[in-house]
Amino acid sequence: FEVAPELIARAEQALERYYGDQAPEVPAFFEFGSWVGGDRDGNPFVTNEVTRSALQTCREAALQRHRQKLRELIKALSITEHALPVDAAFRAALDNVLAASGEGAQVAVRNPGEPFRQFLVCVLARLDATRSGDQRTGYDNADRLLDDLRALEAGLARSECGQLARGLVRPLRRQVEIFRFCTVRLDIRENSTRITQALAALWAIDTGHAAEHVPVQDSAEWKRWLLDELEMPRAAPRDLAAASPQVRETIGTFELVRDMIGRYGRDAFGSLILSMTRNAADVLGVYVLAKQAGLFADPAGVERCSRQRATRRRRPLRRIHHS
Numbered sequence: 001f002e003v004a005p006e007l008i009a010r011a012e013q014a015l016e017r018y019y020g021d022q023a024p025e026v027p028a029f030f031e032f033g034s035w036v037g038g039d040r041d042g043n044p045f046v047t048n049e050v051t052r053s054a055l056q057t058c059r060e061a062a063l064q065r066h067r068q069k070l071r072e073l074i075k076a077l078s079i080t081e082h083a084l085p086v087d088a089a090f091r092a093a094l095d096n097v098l099a100a101s102g103e104g105a106q107v108a109v110r111n112p113g114e115p116f117r118q119f120l121v122c123v124l125a126r127l128d129a130t131r132s133g134d135q136r137t138g139y140d141n142a143d144r145l146l147d148d149l150r151a152l153e154a155g156l157a158r159s160e161c162g163q164l165a166r167g168l169v170r171p172l173r174r175q176v177e178i179f180r181f182c183t184v185r186l187d188i189r190e191n192s193t194r195i196t197q198a199l200a201a202l203w204a205i206d207t208g209h210a211a212e213h214v215p216v217q218d219s220a221e222w223k224r225w226l227l228d229e230l231e232m233p234r235a236a237p238r239d240l241a242a243a244s245p246q247v248r249e250t251i252g253t254f255e256l257v258r259d260m261i262g263r264y265g266r267d268a269f270g271s272l273i274l275s276m277t278r279n280a281a282d283v284l285g286v287y288v289l290a291k292q293a294g295l296f297a298d299p300a301g302v303e304r305c306s307r308q309r310a311t312r313r314r315r316p317l318r319r320i321h322h323s
Contacts, residue, residue, distance in 0.1 A: 001065050004032075005174035028177035032184040033270045034058070039189040040253070041275050048249060048256045051188070055260050055268055058183040063131045065179070066145070069172045070124045076168055077116040079161065086115045090155030097122040097148065102137070116152065123148050130181070133263075141265045142180035149173040185270035188253065192274055192282040198250040199226075199285045201243045202292065218279050226284040234291055234301030254293035261295075 008026050015023035037054025040046040086094070094115050098104030101122040111117045127145065130138030139145050149169060156165035200214040203225060215222040240248050260268055274286055291301045 001175060001179065004030075004178050005171050008174050008178075009171065028174060031178060033187055034184040035187040035189055035273075038186045039273075041189045041191045041273075048252050051186070051253070051256060052260070055182070055186060055264060058186065059181055059264055059268070060131070062179045062181055062183040063127065066172070066176060067124065067127055067131070069175065070120060070127060073168055073172065074117055074120045074124065077120060077156075077164065078114055079116055079159075080113045081115050082113055084159050084161065086155060087158045090115065090119075090151065090158065093148075093151040093155065094119050097126075100137075101125055116156065119148075119152055119155075123152075139181075142176055142267065146173060146176055149176065180267045182264060182268045186268060187270040187273055188257065189273040189275060190250070190253065192276045192278065192285075194246070194250050195274065195282065195285050195289065198247045198289060201240070201247040202238060202288070205238050205240075205243075217281060223281050223284070226281060226288055229288045230284065230291065231302065234294070234296065234299075237292065237294075251289060251292065254289050254295060258293045258295050 008028065011026045012023065015026065034054075037046065037051050037057075040051075097119055098107060101107065103125070104122075107118050107121050111121060123145070126137060126139055126148075129136075132138070149172060153165040153169045153173065156162065156169065196217055200211045203209075203214050204211040215225070240251060243251075257269060257272075272286065274282060277283060290296065294301075296302075
């Protein structure tokens with residue numbers, strides 16, 4: 001949390017030495033990933049509950065760190081508008097956050113004449129709502145927090161406090177840009193054999209045959225079933241009551257990804273890594289399970305590679321990636 005924002009700051013300082021006022025601002029050009037808690041390939045102890053716990057732990061680490069820095073800013077930015085009037089643009093941004101907080105009058109009374117502190121108190125309250133899971137008053141995602149931090153930076157700069165903006169607010173903004181609300185993007189890793197076993201259970205439910213009679217994995221019949229699954233509009237989820245615990249756990253991984261994306265956003269996940277792949281059917285099978293879990297972007301679940309022309313595709317799948 002300390003070193004990553006400092007790295008970007010040093011890159012900006014290096015550019016400023018050579019380009020002066022023309023130096024561009026350096027974006028957050030890297031991010032952190034992890035497979036701790038998500039790599040279930042051959043490890044029976046990495047369950048869906050372990051993955052859920054890992055996501056929660058990483059999220060809390062980022063939110064707590066952002067909260068700590070916000071509290072430090074609240075203490076530091078006690079500038080009064082009697083000493084340094086704020087411009088109309090920041091005043092409008094302040095009025096918006098005060099109104100949205102539902103406690104604007106109380107915040108103004110507690111911090112009279114301190115517009116930047118009032119602004120930060122509202123930002124902190126909204127972040128605390130995010131931590132508590134209040135989707136009504138919390139931030140939808142890290143981009144909304146970044147919008148507020150940029151408004152604060154710009155307001156300070158226009159009030160001739162550019163040094164404070166760069167020295168105090170920008171490090172926090174860089175921190176949020178890098179770590180967002182998840183600290184790391186968690187990779188999910190699974191073995192293709194487990195994926196195939198789960199698919200065989202779905203095939204058995206669809207056909208009424210025993211799972212051991214599933215077509216050979218690289219046969220034309222098996223590939224046809226996979227492609228048919230991808231081409232049909234998504235039906236209601238299958239009843240998995242008769243499936244084995246292992247199959248339910250594998251399918252549950254995709255449902256967990258769906259649920260956690262809904263709660264934490266797409267930033268929480270990196271790639272879905274499929275090990276021991278042998279042919280295209282292995283990869284297609286991942287998309288079938290993603291569709292089963294409701295992870296396709298379109299409600300009908302018909303994003304697909306056409307069997308007739310493999311180069312035709314409606315839209316790229318953006319919810320789960322494989323490598």
